[in-house]
Amino acid sequence: MRFCLLILLLGSLFVISDGRVAAQDTASQPPAMVVQPGDTWAALALRFSVDAAELQQLNSHMNRRREPTIGRAITLPPDANSRPGLLIRSGDGGLVQTAAANRLSPWTMAALNGLASPYRPSFHRPLYLPADDLIRDLPPGMTSLELSMMPAVTGQALGLRGTTRTEQPTITAQLDGLPIAFATTGNRFAGVVGTGAFYTGGEPELVMRVGDNPAWSQPWAFDEREWEYQELTLTGEAAQIDQQARDEERARLRELWTKITPAPLWDAAFQTPIADVLQVTANYGARRSYNGGPYLSYHEGVDFSAYGGTPVFAPAAGTVVLAEPLYVRGGAVIIDHGLGIYSGYYHLSAVHATAGQTVRPGDLLGEVGTTGLSTGNHLHWDLLSNGIWVDAAAWQAQDLACWLLAGLGAECSPAAATE
Ligand SMILES: [Zn+2]
Known part of the structure; x- marks a missing residue:
């Protein structure tokens, strides 16, 4: 018996469960965990049977007027123990209705929630219901939510995927006001959002809404990224850049790039377009x-130096939306891969694609x-x-291409081995 207890004790010290980080020295180190989507103050309070105010006091580095930041560590009370269950928002029905829907007596429900009577109003207070689930406070109507990076990094595409209670949900979401493009299949959804290399990061708010349900929001942490600095000297023709022609080209492409084909067109990991x-x-x-001059711009892509005439291939399936010479970009091909993802190939000496053409991975685009x-x-x-x-x-x-497809329950061929 003593042996079994020891194993249990060891297990509880070293096994990481519910996102909790195992503490090396439990005597001096309070337990901590990395905040996941749905780990709101209310959800954590119910999960660890503590007072939300006590949790906030323990985590004075977090803004208590906002929810805990996804991707950041949060300290738990020393005796915190996770219990399974469900968090019920008052919007889902009051205590008496919730009890009835779950075949519980209102008095049992009240006792479970530390209330003296089920008939006293407890406005806006989320209710605890026994269940086998991890207690989370997800956007109403959503049954799971995953983010591709926690914390996120600026200058990257970020993925969101999960499931909803209903089929073919309408999901609207923004990260710091940036709209997120979503695709749905059945009750699954996958979405993607990009932040540029000049994005300041911090802890922007992720706002999500399923259909007509109330909106939900939680901050999402971004980490700083080291960037390279390049000093370029332009002479001759390059120095006499025609600003108007440059702006017109950019405006025209922006119109193309912001059209969103609502489903991913790719079915495999993206390959490198040049060998x-x-x-x-x-x-x-x-x-x-x-x-x-000052560092006012950044390099918007990757430059591969190669011999003239080297073939350039489509990295993934999509539709060619532009294939022609441009002023700044020279011989250009742009592919729409769906879900707001576009790729571009520039300075080509020869273009071997045509606008409107459907391409498969490995199809020749130009030289x-x-x-x-x-x-x-x-x-x-x-x-x-x-x-x-x-x-x-x-x-x-x-x-991320396959991560998003997996979120929709679709097949995705892994990246082919290169070199
Ligand atoms: Zn370049």
């Missing part, structure tokens, strides 16, 4: 100063060149999410 690369000469997000405002043979590859440039290398490294 014979000499070197990567510029990464996404590198801050740029021109002719000694490397140095057309447009370019100083040597290279492929500039960019990736956009909802009209915002994001890091294509990070999109590939995290295999």
Whole structure:
């Protein structure tokens, strides 16, 4: 018996459950956990049977007027023990109705919630109901919610996926006011949002709403990212850039990039669009100063230097929406991959795709060149999410393409081995 107890004790010390971080030294280190979506003050209070005010006091680094920040550590009371259950919002019906719906006596329900009587109004107070679930406070109508990165990083595409109570839900959501594009299949959903390399991060609010249910929000932590700094000297033709032509090109492309095809068109991980690369000469997000000026812009894609004529391939399935020479970008091909994801291939010496064409991974798009405002043979590859440039290398490294498809219950071929 004593042996069994010891195993139990060891298990409780070292097994990480419910997102809790095992404390190395339980005597001096209070237990902590990383906040997940749905870990609101109310949910944590019910899950650990503590007072929300006590939790907030223990975590004075968090703004108590907001919910706990997703992706940040939160300290729990020393004796915190997780219990399963369900959190019921008053919007889902009052205590008496909730008790009836769950075949409990109103008095049992009141006792479970520390109330003297079920007939005293307890406005806005979430109710505890025994169940086998992890107590979470998700957007009303949602039964699960996952985020691709916690904490998030600026300059990347971020994924959201989960399930809802009803089929084909309408999900509206914004991150710091940026709209999130969603696809749904049955009761599953997957969405993606991008923040640019100049995005300041911090702890922006993620606001979500399922159908006509009340809106829900929780802050989502962003980590700082180190960026490269590049000083460029432009001479000759490149220095005499026609600002108006540049702005017109950008405005025209912006119109293309912000059209959202509501379902993903890809069915596999994104491949690198070029095989014979000499070197990567510029990464996404590198801050740029021109002719000694301030760092007012950043590199919107990845530059692969390669010999002129090197073939450029489609990294994933989609529809070609532009295939023509442009002033700044030179020979250009842009692919719509669905769900607000677009990829672009620029400075091509030859374009072998046509607008409206459906492409499969590996289809030839064109050849490397140095057309447009370019100083040597290279492929500039960019990736956009909802009209915002994001890091294509990070999109590939995290295999966000397959992560999103898995959220919709769809098949996705993993990335083919390269080199
Ligand atoms: Zn470039």
